[in-house]
Amino acid sequence: MMAATSRTPEDDRSGPAVRFRDVGKVYDDDGLRVTAIKSVSFDIPRRRFAMIVGPSGSGKTTLLNLIGCIDTPTSGRLEVCGQDIAALTDQALTDFRSQNIAFVFQNFNLLPVLTAYENVDYPLLLLGVPARERRERTMAMLESVGLADKRDHRPNQLSGGQKQRVAIARALVKRPAVVLADEPTANLDSRTGAEVILLMRKIQEDTAASFVFSTHDPQLISHADETFVIRDGELAEHRIERAA
Amino acid sequence: MLFTIAFRNILRNKRRSLMTLLAIAVGGIALVLFGEFVAFVKVGLETNAVQNVGHLTVYRTGYFDYGAGNPAAFGIGNYEQVARAIAADPEIEPTLNLVTPTVSLTGIAGNFDIDASKTFLGTGYVPSDRDRMLRWDEHGVSRHRVFGDSGLSDGDETRGVVGVGLARVLGLCEKLKIADCPPRPSLTSATATTSAPADLPSLAAEGDATSDLHGDAPRLDLLAATASGAPNVMSLYVSHAEPQGARELDENVVVMNFSLAQKLLYGRGERKAVGLVLQLHHTADIEPVRARLTQLFKDHNWDLEVRDFAEREPFYRQAVGMFNAIFLFISLIMGVIVLFTVVNTMGMSVVERTNEIGTSRAMGVRRGGIRQLFVAEGAMLGALGATAGVLAGQALATLFNRMGATWTPPGQAAPRPLEVLTSDVHGLLLGAWIGLVVMATVAAVVPANRAAQLKVVDALRHI
Numbered sequence: 001m002m003a004a005t006s007r008t009p010e011d012d013r014s015g016p017a018v019r020f021r022d023v024g025k026v027y028d029d030d031g032l033r034v035t036a037i038k039s040v041s042f043d044i045p046r047r048r049f050a051m052i053v054g055p056s057g058s059g060k061t062t063l064l065n066l067i068g069c070i071d072t073p074t075s076g077r078l079e080v081c082g083q084d085i086a087a088l089t090d091q092a093l094t095d096f097r098s099q100n101i102a103f104v105f106q107n108f109n110l111l112p113v114l115t116a117y118e119n120v121d122y123p124l125l126l127l128g129v130p131a132r133e134r135r136e137r138t139m140a141m142l143e144s145v146g147l148a149d150k151r152d153h154r155p156n157q158l159s160g161g162q163k164q165r166v167a168i169a170r171a172l173v174k175r176p177a178v179v180l181a182d183e184p185t186a187n188l189d190s191r192t193g194a195e196v197i198l199l200m201r202k203i204q205e206d207t208a209a210s211f212v213f214s215t216h217d218p219q220l221i222s223h224a225d226e227t228f229v230i231r232d233g234e235l236a237e238h239r240i241e242r243a244a
Numbered sequence: 245m246l247f248t249i250a251f252r253n254i255l256r257n258k259r260r261s262l263m264t265l266l267a268i269a270v271g272g273i274a275l276v277l278f279g280e281f282v283a284f285v286k287v288g289l290e291t292n293a294v295q296n297v298g299h300l301t302v303y304r305t306g307y308f309d310y311g312a313g314n315p316a317a318f319g320i321g322n323y324e325q326v327a328r329a330i331a332a333d334p335e336i337e338p339t340l341n342l343v344t345p346t347v348s349l350t351g352i353a354g355n356f357d358i359d360a361s362k363t364f365l366g367t368g369y370v371p372s373d374r375d376r377m378l379r380w381d382e383h384g385v386s387r388h389r390v391f392g393d394s395g396l397s398d399g400d401e402t403r404g405v406v407g408v409g410l411a412r413v414l415g416l417c418e419k420l421k422i423a424d425c426p427p428r429p430s431l432t433s434a435t436a437t438t439s440a441p442a443d444l445p446s447l448a449a450e451g452d453a454t455s456d457l458h459g460d461a462p463r464l465d466l467l468a469a470t471a472s473g474a475p476n477v478m479s480l481y482v483s484h485a486e487p488q489g490a491r492e493l494d495e496n497v498v499v500m501n502f503s504l505a506q507k508l509l510y511g512r513g514e515r516k517a518v519g520l521v522l523q524l525h526h527t528a529d530i531e532p533v534r535a536r537l538t539q540l541f542k543d544h545n546w547d548l549e550v551r552d553f554a555e556r557e558p559f560y561r562q563a564v565g566m567f568n569a570i571f572l573f574i575s576l577i578m579g580v581i582v583l584f585t586v587v588n589t590m591g592m593s594v595v596e597r598t599n600e601i602g603t604s605r606a607m608g609v610r611r612g613g614i615r616q617l618f619v620a621e622g623a624m625l626g627a628l629g630a631t632a633g634v635l636a637g638q639a640l641a642t643l644f645n646r647m648g649a650t651w652t653p654p655g656q657a658a659p660r661p662l663e664v665l666t667s668d669v670h671g672l673l674l675g676a677w678i679g680l681v682v683m684a685t686v687a688a689v690v691p692a693n694r695a696a697q698l699k700v701v702d703a704l705r706h707i
Binding site: 112 | 253605
């Protein structure tokens, strides 16, 4: 658990959610240098439904990892919620993630030993939120994703769509500034995928969080406010689909 | 939440966790059973020593190191006054079972009916005090022992007991009805004529006016030098022979009445005691009583020193040291087994849960949190396994004690019940439990560190 002392997105409402400036990422794979991201510079505005799209191996997931502060750039400057992530130690980066960033994974990545309620409750516990407030926020979140009656179910007792709903509740319960979703509908059938997209859209509008997706799913892409097309590690195109 | 997650993770792979718990539990059972056996041997040795030589012995200063060469010169003249002072001391009295004088001496024992003689190590006791000493049983290890005729009598100072070996050497097997005595070879004329000084039988005959009181009890003549250096001879009627644990003792021991020993050692001179034996109710009282005795002697300006039974019986210390070393060795082996088992289990768990580790780290769990989780799992495995092991060990120990096995402990001559000590072993049980938990926890540190050091991106990519 940690004290909520580091910088929050509320401190810097004016800037973009994410700012890339000449950011590059090169992996050293046993002496073999692989350039995942060449030099990219762009902003992802706040409170938007942003899609990073592109063919496999283009660098979408690497960009998402960089935004999520679970990877660091090898060159350039990356700011998330106004914070230069290169300036943070590993521990500070972890705390920053805990407070500002949430993930929705393709494979849901729920902790299998925890119930739906406990999975949603866990991020609040890490933030040191008092027990009573945790209880209220967790139940409210489960209700908003329509799973209050499944609160005591373990992930293996839930369907794929239900798991992803729990994952969304877990991501949003801590009211993050940025929600990152890597192919969130890839493991869902089209109907369930559509439901999940609508749910995320609704929550995004309710909470004003910034959603950044990495996806191939045309159904999901059709909901984008902005689209960033990545090819060969570079930003090939930036489209504003809906005005802010 | 940490412990909830840790506990549920243990239950995830039930088979593997069960095998790990089993390994820890077997370690616990081994530690408890062997530890309780060692505890039983220790209290058995202690009981034997305390029954024979008491907890503490008061000597004239210097006797313990030099007195064996001249016990008469190191006697305690005012032993009755010293014994009364000890028994009346308000600090010592509540702890004291008895205080009794003894005399130790060496000499030659002869059976002149067959012209056989042998050097002996004699000890004189007050018979009724010796009987009380032999009944001391703080730990309950002698509860099955049957106390028959001790062979000494307050009312007959000439009765005594010898070692079985000495009885054999002096040709008393038939009269004492000793089983398994090899037939005595016929003597050559040379040995027959040089076996004993001619004047000793007559000396003994002069000193003995009670031969008709002892029926068929065989007589030995004991020759010792008095404090003044003059030879002194007394007759001893052997009640029976008692086997001793070591051959050297078996062929030398003579136990006699205190007053007879006094007469032998001091002749017509001042009757002294070589030592004052204190037997306490509890062995744990040795050090406070020793300290009080030292102060008492200082206050009275008595030139006396105190030795405990471990100093008097070096075998006790050696045997306890040996069993402690074996127990330590077994503990180390068990510790290593637990260590490797838990390292293996936790290592597999880290590999299987790599993706979860990545997820937790992405959500904001610090490296330390991941480390704590795996260490907590190791500690829980240790605690569960150790609890099962200690309880199962106690249950098996109780069953074992009901089997009624017997053995001959080191330094003992007769078989005794083979048991393990199941009472007053809280320290052992707690120590074994803590040891196993600590080993399991320490074993989890390496896999826990490996988990904590995983890169989030790599961990999330892991399938």
